[in-house]
Structures are given as C-alpha cells and as structure tokens.
Amino acid sequence: MEDIELLNDTFNLYMQKGKEAKEKGNFALAKRNFMLAGETMMKMAKASKGALREARLTRARRIVELSSDLKEKKKEENADDDVKKWQSAEVPNIGFKDVAGLDDVKKAIKIRMINPYLHPDKYKLYNKKTGGGVLLYGPPGTGKTMIAKAIANEVGAKFYAVKGSDIVSKWVGESEKNINSLFEEANKQQRAIIFIDEMDSLLGKRGVDTHNDKRVNEFLQQMDGFSGKNPNLLLLGATNRPWDIDSAVLRSGRFSQKIYIPLPDADARRFMIEKSMKNVPTSKDFSVDKIVQKTELFSGADIDELCDRAKDEPLLKAIATNSVVEVTNKDFDEVLKVFPPSVTEGDLKMFDKFNEDINSLISKKKK
Numbered sequence: 099m100e101d102i103e104l105l106n107d108t109f110n111l112y113m114q115k116g117k118e119a120k121e122k123g124n125f126a127l128a129k130r131n132f133m134l135a136g137e138t139m140m141k142m143a144k145a146s147k148g149a150l151r152e153a154r155l156t157r158a159r160r161i162v163e164l165s166s167d168l169k170e171k172k173k174e175e176n177a178d179d180d181v182k183k184w185q186s187a188e189v190p191n192i193g194f195k196d197v198a199g200l201d202d203v204k205k206a207i208k209i210r211m212i213n214p215y216l217h218p219d220k221y222k223l224y225n226k227k228t229g230g231g232v233l234l235y236g237p238p239g240t241g242k243t244m245i246a247k248a249i250a251n252e253v254g255a256k257f258y259a260v261k262g263s264d265i266v267s268k269w270v271g272e273s274e275k276n277i278n279s280l281f282e283e284a285n286k287q288q289r290a291i292i293f294i295d296e297m298d299s300l301l302g303k304r305g306v307d308t309h310n311d312k313r314v315n316e317f318l319q320q321m322d323g324f325s326g327k328n329p330n331l332l333l334l335g336a337t338n339r340p341w342d343i344d345s346a347v348l349r350s351g352r353f354s355q356k357i358y359i360p361l362p363d364a365d366a367r368r369f370m371i372e373k374s375m376k377n378v379p380t381s382k383d384f385s386v387d388k389i390v391q392k393t394e395l396f397s398g399a400d401i402d403e404l405c406d407r408a409k410d411e412p413l414l415k416a417i418a419t420n421s422v423v424e425v426t427n428k429d430f431d432e433v434l435k436v437f438p439p440s441v442t443e444g445d446l447k448m449f450d451k452f453n454e455d456i457n458s459l460i461s462k463k464k465k
C-alpha cells in the first residue's frame with residue numbers, strides 16, 4: 099500500500115501547480131497537473147475504505163471532470179477545424195441508380211433537394227420554395243444513409259455530414275459552439291447541405307439529459323435563424339427512431355418534410371438480389387423470385403447479408419475441390435432457416451403509429 103501522507107502531499111502539489119497554470123492561461127499544463135492530481139486522488143481512494151473511499155472517489159472524478167473542461171475550452175478554439183472535418187472530403191461514389199426501389203422517395207427528393215441546385219432559374223420562374231429541412235425516417239437498413247450519400251453525389255453542393263452517435267460523446271459540453279460553427283460554415287457556402295445521420299441520438303426529446311437539451315435548444319435557434327433566409331442551405335436528417343426526436347425539431351418550418359423510407363418491396367428486393375448475384379455462378383434452375391417471396395420483412399441490409407452468407411458454402415466447396423460450385427436456392431434456404439429479418443412486425447407498428455400521428459397533425463393544420 100502506498101503511503102497516504104506522501105500521496106496527499108503529491109496531490110496537493112499537483113493541484114497547486116494546476117491552479118497556477120490555469121490562472122496564467124496555460125490550459126495544457128493545467129490540464130496535465132489536474133489529471134495527475136485526479137490520478138493521485140484515485141490511488142488514495144483505492145487505499146481507503148468505506149465513506150472515505152467514496153468521498154475520495156467522488157473528488158477524483160470531479161477533478162478529472164474539471165480538467166476535461168479545460169480541454170473543451172482549448173478545443174473551442176479549434177472548432178473551425180472540426181467543421182472542416184465534417185465536410186466530406188470525397189463525394190461518395192453512390193448514385194440514385196444504386197438505390198433499389200423507392201421511386202416516390204427519389205422523386206420527392208429530386209424536387210426538394212436536387213433540382214433547386216441544378217435548375218435554380220426554373221425554381222425562380224415558378225416561385226418554388228427551396229431550402230429548409232427534410233427528414234428521412236424508417237426501419238434500420240432501408241437505405242437512408244445511402245440516399246443521403248446519393249444526394250451528395252448528385253448535387254454540386256458542399257455536404258456536411260454529422261453522425262449523432264459519433265459526436266454526442268465528442269461534443270459533451272461544447273455542442274452549442276460546434277453546432278453554431280457548423281451552421282456558420284455552411285451558411286457561407288453558396289450551396290450547402292447539412293446531413294445529420296442518426297438524428298435521434300443528437301436531438302432527443304428534451305427533459306432527460308441536460309447536454310441533449312442544450313444541443314436541441316441551440317439547434318432550434320440556428321434552424322430558425324437560417325430558415326427562409328438562405329434558400330441554398332438544406333438540412334437533411336435521417337433516423338430509425340423518429341419518435342425519440344424532440345418534437346419541436348420536427349415542427350413545420352424546421353424539418354417540415356418527412357419522408358418515410360419503408361422496407362423494400364418485392365421489386366426492390368429482386369433488384370438487390372440480382373445485383374448481388376450478377377455474374378456469380380448459379381444453378382440452372384436458380385430462381386430469384388423464390389427468394390423474393392421468402393424475404394418479405396427483410397431490409398436492404400438484410401438482403402445484402404443473406405446473399406453474402408448464401409455464397410459461403412458453395413465458395414468453401416469450390417476452394418476445397420478447386421472447381422466451380424454453383425449457388426442454388428437451397429443455399430439460400432439454409433441461411434434463411436437461421437437468419438430472421440432484423441425488423442419485426444412490432445417495429446413496423448411503431449412506424450405505422452408515427453405515420454398516423456404526423457398525418458393527423460398535418461390534416462388538423464389544414465382544417
């Protein structure tokens with residue numbers, strides 16, 4: 099066991115040095131000293147028992163928190179760098195032609211998000227509204243992120259991609275500043291799209307988590323600030339849990355257009371299976387339609403996975419025998435036995451209900 103008194107002296111020394119550095123504005127040095135003080139307090143906690151141990155643990159945690167606050171202050175100065183990082187350096191190589199089915203969705207997106215950029219004169223002539231926010235929502239693995247990438251590819255606009263799950267932890271305590279600089283940067287561009295993927299984890303319902311609430315408030319303020327003023331700035335959101343998003347974010351004037359991305363229908367599933375099996379050796383009687391019939395609740399991502407797994411056995415055999423082994427419907431059936439669709443009827447009911455709720459809101463407004 100380490101000597102508590104010695105540890106205590108060390109602790110006091112680090113704290114003292116940390117405070118001095120902080121007063122001088124040397125945050126890097128201050129942070130290092132506070133971290134060391136926190137570690138020392140942690141050692142003291144481990145060497146003690148009961149209430150004292152708890153108190154020391156709490157203190158150690160508070161000190162570590164304090165030092166990460168300092169890090170945030172320093173990061174704020176670099177917020178612009180962060181914005182540059184969001185901007186996708188390379189435009190993803192995915193087009194609408196790769197997205198199976200969803201014709202209505204593609205049409206709506208063309209009208210709202212692509213044509214305004216490609217044919218601004220026509221939009222002026224017809225006095226069409228542009229800008230604002232569009233939310234893509236639907237079960238997981240249905241192509242929402244894929245569509246966003248296709249949009250980035252088809253419009254000549256700067257594309258800022260922000261992913262909820264990535265940045266929630268990264269942004270703790272500095273979200274407002276970051277959201278603000280994101281909008282500022284996008285606003286400077288002639289044409290820009292801000293894409294927020296997994297929006298539910300970034301802009302959840304308020305009242306549970308203060309960090310989330312601050313993010314939502316800042317976001318609402320920013321959205322209201324730009325809406326109507328910059329017709330060339332579009333917001334695109336995607337989520338598979340729309341009911342978790344704060345309702346003010348979804349209100350009209352903000353993400354007013356909501357587009358449901360459903361599970362793929364039979365034609366879309368056929369397209370995906372054919373694409374995956376293109377040029378792959380299959381048996382003479384191989385039937386894509388049979389697979390289409392058996393995959394009713396499958397998402398696009400499930401179909402991908404199914405096709406990939408069905409190739410495993412023939413491939414292994416082909417390697418073992420150094421020959422060509424054709425893929426058969428039986429290979430698919432074997433995988434189907436152990437691979438249920440990832441979306442359940444229960445999940446779909448939640449979407450039905452959400453759709454009903456927003457539709458009833460819309461019709462109430464019209465009355």
Ligand SMILES: Nc1ncnc2c1ncn2[C@@H]1O[C@H](COP(=O)(O)OP(=O)(O)OP(=O)(O)O)[C@@H](O)[C@H]1O
Pocket residue numbers: 196197198199200236237238239240241242243244245336337338362366370397398399400402
């Ligand atoms: N409509 C589709 N057309 C072609 N491929 C699709 C389609 N939907 C899904 N896929 C396939 O599934 C993968 C996952 O899709 P994507 O990441 O776009 O799903 P998502 O809707 O964003 O899901 P999540 O809600 O979980 O984020 C895609 O990379 C693609 O291979």
Ligand SMILES: [Mg+2]
Pocket residue numbers: 242243244295296336
């Ligand atoms: Mg996605």
